[in-house]
Amino acid sequence: MNIILFGPPGAGKGTQAKYLVKKLNGYQISTGDILRNEIEKDTDIGKKIINNMNDGKFVSDEIVNNLLKNHVFDSNKKEKLIFDGYPRSLNQAKNLDLLLNASNQKIDHIFFLDVNKETIVERIKKRKILEKRSDDDLDTILKRYDTYIETTRPVLDYYSKNPNFHAIDGTMEIDEITSKIEAFLNV
Numbered sequence: 001m002n003i004i005l006f007g008p009p010g011a012g013k014g015t016q017a018k019y020l021v022k023k024l025n026g027y028q029i030s031t032g033d034i035l036r037n038e039i040e041k042d043t044d045i046g047k048k049i050i051n052n053m054n055d056g057k058f059v060s061d062e063i064v065n066n067l068l069k070n071h072v073f074d075s076n077k078k079e080k081l082i083f084d085g086y087p088r089s090l091n092q093a094k095n096l097d098l099l100l101n102a103s104n105q106k107i108d109h110i111f112f113l114d115v116n117k118e119t120i121v122e123r124i125k126k127r128k129i130l131e132k133r134s135d136d137d138l139d140t141i142l143k144r145y146d147t148y149i150e151t152t153r154p155v156l157d158y159y160s161k162n163p164n165f166h167a168i169d170g171t172m173e174i175d176e177i178t179s180k181i182e183a184f185l186n187v
């Protein structure tokens, strides 16, 4: 089963992805983690993307799409992909369809975690204290939210027509959101 967790930064995609990985024996495909790993390892890609990431701007579709490809085509991960933070643009959504088609896969469920701006700001402020992420200061949070509205939210129209699209109130408690997701998955 392949699943997309979709929503603004701070919606709880990562939290639910980690849970689903355990429950379904799946693989979390977090492009944020994949990109941070490039920076930590100081690779050529890492050097190219560090400024954009620290500023709360997107990394180019070209770089992200390329890094993603290996995961979709990894035979161990086939039908066990749990996307967290990808796709974030229409270009990425279309690229994902192409990659899935080429690897004989499809998306089984799309969960939209719907959260308002105020809740996100509060949550990310807390996460900054807990995780010390360099892209979690208030200015950057607001920039990331604006980028979401401009570039990522249009992807909703692309997915909302899909019969396996489920909108969930992301302001609920973590456990409540998990229960809703489980109900759709029948697990």
Ligand code: AMP
Pocket: 009, 031, 032, 033, 035, 052, 053, 056, 057, 058, 059, 060, 061, 064, 084, 085, 086, 087, 088, 092, 135, 144
């Ligand atoms: P995240 O951990 O998902 O919140 O992502 C952290 C940062 O990584 C984002 O603010 C972007 O700079 C970058 N990033 C992660 N995923 C993507 C993506 N799919 N497309 C472009 N940039 C991304």
